Amino acid sequence: MEEKEFTITAFSENSIGLLNRITIIFTRRHLNIESLTVSESAIHGIFKFTIVINTTQTLIEKVVKQLEKIVDVLRAYYLCTEEIIYQEIALYKVPTEALTQSTEIEGLIRKHNARILEVTNEYTVIEKTGHKDETQQLFDDMKGFGVLQFTRSGRIAITKATRERLSEYLVKLDTEKPRVQI
Amino acid sequence: MKTKRVSGSEAVILSLIEEGVNTIFGYPGGAIMPIYDLLYDYQDQIKHILTRHEQGAAHAAQGYARVTGKVGVCMVTSGPGATNLTTGLADAMLDSTPIICISGQVVSGLLGTDAFQETDVMGFSMPITKWNIQITRAEEIPEMMARAFFIATTGRPGPVMIDITKDAQFAELDFKYEKCRDVRSYVPRPKLQMEYVEKAAALINNAKKPMALVGQGVILSGAEKLLLQFIEKAQIPAAWTLLGNSAMPTDHPLNVGMLGMHGNYGPNIKTNECDLLLGLGMRFDDRVTGDVKTYGKMAKVIHFEIDSSEVNKNVKADVAVIADIKETFEAILPLIKETKREEWLNQFKSAYQYEYDKIIEKDIHPEKEGLTMGEVIRRITERTDGEAILVTDVGQHQMIANRYFKFKHSRSVVTSGGLGTMGFGLPAAFGAQRGRPDKTVIAVIGDGGFQMTIQELGTIWQNKAPVKIVLLNNNFLGMVRQWQQLFFDKRYSSTELTNPDFITIARGFGIDGKKVSERKDLDGAINEMLSLEGPFLLEVTVEKEDNVFPMVPAGASVSDIRLE
Numbered sequence: 001m002e003e004k005e006f007t008i009t010a011f012s013e014n015s016i017g018l019l020n021r022i023t024i025i026f027t028r029r030h031l032n033i034e035s036l037t038v039s040e041s042a043i044h045g046i047f048k049f050t051i052v053i054n055t056t057q058t059l060i061e062k063v064v065k066q067l068e069k070i071v072d073v074l075r076a077y078y079l080c081t082e083e084i085i086y087q088e089i090a091l092y093k094v095p096t097e098a099l100t101q102s103t104e105i106e107g108l109i110r111k112h113n114a115r116i117l118e119v120t121n122e123y124t125v126i127e128k129t130g131h132k133d134e135t136q137q138l139f140d141d142m143k144g145f146g147v148l149q150f151t152r153s154g155r156i157a158i159t160k161a162t163r164e165r166l167s168e169y170l171v172k173l174d175t176e177k178p179r180v181q182i
Numbered sequence: 183m184k185t186k187r188v189s190g191s192e193a194v195i196l197s198l199i200e201e202g203v204n205t206i207f208g209y210p211g212g213a214i215m216p217i218y219d220l221l222y223d224y225q226d227q228i229k230h231i232l233t234r235h236e237q238g239a240a241h242a243a244q245g246y247a248r249v250t251g252k253v254g255v256c257m258v259t260s261g262p263g264a265t266n267l268t269t270g271l272a273d274a275m276l277d278s279t280p281i282i283c284i285s286g287q288v289v290s291g292l293l294g295t296d297a298f299q300e301t302d303v304m305g306f307s308m309p310i311t312k313w314n315i316q317i318t319r320a321e322e323i324p325e326m327m328a329r330a331f332f333i334a335t336t337g338r339p340g341p342v343m344i345d346i347t348k349d350a351q352f353a354e355l356d357f358k359y360e361k362c363r364d365v366r367s368y369v370p371r372p373k374l375q376m377e378y379v380e381k382a383a384a385l386i387n388n389a390k391k392p393m394a395l396v397g398q399g400v401i402l403s404g405a406e407k408l409l410l411q412f413i414e415k416a417q418i419p420a421a422w423t424l425l426g427n428s429a430m431p432t433d434h435p436l437n438v439g440m441l442g443m444h445g446n447y448g449p450n451i452k453t454n455e456c457d458l459l460l461g462l463g464m465r466f467d468d469r470v471t472g473d474v475k476t477y478g479k480m481a482k483v484i485h486f487e488i489d490s491s492e493v494n495k496n497v498k499a500d501v502a503v504i505a506d507i508k509e510t511f512e513a514i515l516p517l518i519k520e521t522k523r524e525e526w527l528n529q530f531k532s533a534y535q536y537e538y539d540k541i542i543e544k545d546i547h548p549e550k551e552g553l554t555m556g557e558v559i560r561r562i563t564e565r566t567d568g569e570a571i572l573v574t575d576v577g578q579h580q581m582i583a584n585r586y587f588k589f590k591h592s593r594s595v596v597t598s599g600g601l602g603t604m605g606f607g608l609p610a611a612f613g614a615q616r617g618r619p620d621k622t623v624i625a626v627i628g629d630g631g632f633q634m635t636i637q638e639l640g641t642i643w644q645n646k647a648p649v650k651i652v653l654l655n656n657n658f659l660g661m662v663r664q665w666q667q668l669f670f671d672k673r674y675s676s677t678e679l680t681n682p683d684f685i686t687i688a689r690g691f692g693i694d695g696k697k698v699s700e701r702k703d704l705d706g707a708i709n710e711m712l713s714l715e716g717p718f719l720l721e722v723t724v725e726k727e728d729n730v731f732p733m734v735p736a737g738a739s740v741s742d743i744r745l746e
Contacts, residue, residue, distance in 0.1 A: 013366070013367050016304075017304050017314075068491070069489065069491045071312065071333055071365065072367050173369075178371045178372075
């Protein structure tokens with residue numbers, strides 16, 4: 001079966017070691033994580049993992065079920081790239097002297113919709129948000145300036161569906177979760 | 183609720199008492215000493231059993247849990263004490279056994295500094311536990327202990343590791359205990375979806391040749407009686423996985439035997455002839471399915487399973503009911519039509535007869551001079567009349583014992599299935615005996631595995647535990663030797679053993695024993711073993727180069743089952 005890119009979003013409690021528990025699932029299946037972002041979700045106290053993986057449809061279904069089986073994971077979903085709006089952020093540090101001597105800088109900033117965050121005598125920090133190929137393009141275009149540092153964030157994503165699926169799930173949990181008799 | 187000012191150590195013990203624990207297995211050491219000190223005050227309520235190795239404590243806890251249905255608890259120190267539990271944790275994880283392991287840890291200020299006997303317990307136990315937690319503050323102890331018991335026992339059970347720093351054991355807290363009833367992110371009992379139950383019932387009612395695959399889920403859910411009602415009403419022949427053994431009485435007319443690599447001929451061959459496979463609380467392990475591409479070729483698949491991650495993992499289900507199987511049986515029973523399937527059931531009878539003539543007869547009534555494992559097992563099971571608990575180690579003797587031992591009651595088999603842990607048998611048998619002192623516990627072990635945890639003879643002796651050890655000695659790592667013979671051109675690489683005098687070793691541990699090499703002495707020795715009150719080692723010299731058949735070679739189709 002053909003491999004393609006999937007974005008997993010997993011919602012969890014904020015417990016120590018959870019990142020480890022999550023990555024173990026991928027390690028066991030010999031899957032490489034392309035990108036990983038973790039931060040607090042819209043619901044206070046619940047954290048959101050956004051993980052990008054290249055794999056097959058069959059395997060992603062199994063992996064997501066195994067993620068959901070982790071005690072501290074509330075819910076995990078996988079989405080195809082067409083189902084999400086996603087973004088990454090990149091920062092570039094270039095020598096200020098190279099910029100001032102160039103005539104291209106204004107054009108580059110405009111073309112890439114980038115912005116300048118800081119200028120010192122020695123360096124200038126430029127920020128750009130976009131997909132990986134877009135942030136990569138700006139990096140390639142600035143190679144002539146001698147990029148001193150470059151960093152790119154992991155992916156964050158939002159679904160094309162109207163509401164966050166987790167909120168609905170939490171409501172359902174409260175009303176429908178069968179209780180265990182002890 | 184009233185609270186009591188206690189130390190963290192006392193809180194651990196009070197929590198165990200609140201959860202009804204009266205037996206724990208363990209081994210003391212520096213980082214767990216505060217709790218051991220308190221155990222001294224609670225000896226009348228909690229019996230601590232000192233094993234000879236932490237691995238022994240873990241397997242004993244497993245044996246205890248498997249026969250009682252309660253949580254098995256073990257307690258160890260930091261560092262090597264904790265790492266020695268790994269095999270037991272991994273085994274309990276694969277075989278869904280509820281155990282709780284409590285390890286001491288260096289004081290919290292020293293975490294991560296490579297202090298003496300410090301190891302990353304959270305890190306190493308994470309992939310082999312259902313849940314784990316490190317406690318650094320005494321106040322957390324009651325809540326986390328309650329959570330540990332809840333998680334270990336509910337849903338698909340499994341092992342939980344609790345790592346408690348030494349300062350948390352010393353510090354004080356106001357103790358009050360509330361049992362855990364819910365963890366927000368954890369759904370132990372998925373809600374039964376009636377529409378899938380109806381779909382499953384329709385498939386069952388329309389099937390001509392259905393076959394049920396009974397797994398340990400039936401036992402864990404306490405659904406044995408409902409299972410019988412279900413298969414009896416629909417007249418479905420039912421085979422069992424290794425871990426599902428004893429869920430049905432051996433002589434039940436619909437019990438058609440063991441599945442998988444060394445299972446019975448009928449259920450394996452019929453897997454590819456039936457039109458409906460019903461996975462009941464089992465996970466389609468590769469030792470059951472063989473090559474999945476050719477598995478159940480003619481069949482629709484129904485899967486009743488509590489763990490949704492098992493559904494479609496190995497075998498694609500046409501209908502899955504994700505719920506506690508007891509609830510599923512209750513829901514589906516009224517929808518099942520009473521059916522007669524004499525012709526189909528007769529096919530299993532003829533398959534059994536074929537296997538009997540080709541294999542079983544020679545196994546249990548051998549004509550050759552040397553003793554076979556099969557005849558030893560049959561003689562013992564005839565004497566114990568289906569009432570004994572069987573504990574095995576791993577290898578040829580395990581397959582033979584599970585094939586030929588007979589059972590009347592559920593939870594009568596303790597064996598290492600998923601992980602296949604050699605060395606499991608002896609300590610697990612000890613734990614099983616502690617859990618069910620009213621039962622005769624027979625530990626069937628090979629000469630290889632026996633020497634992996636032989637030190638637990640000391641535990642058996644110290645506690646005067648009447649474990650009946652049956653050592654089937656072929657002076658070989660028999661199962662590996664069998665594979666070498668069949669698949670590696672008889673190149674017997676590192677499988678022959680030069681063994682010690684086991685009877686002398688047992689006597690050194692204060693355990694009586696007898697060695698049997700001739701058929702005429704077998705019955706007398708079995709009688710002696712069973713009639714003596716204490717532990718006993720019966721060593722039987724069996725044929726050196728016997729093989730276990732039938733056999734589905736690894737990766738082959740269940741239809742390619744070999745009878746020789």
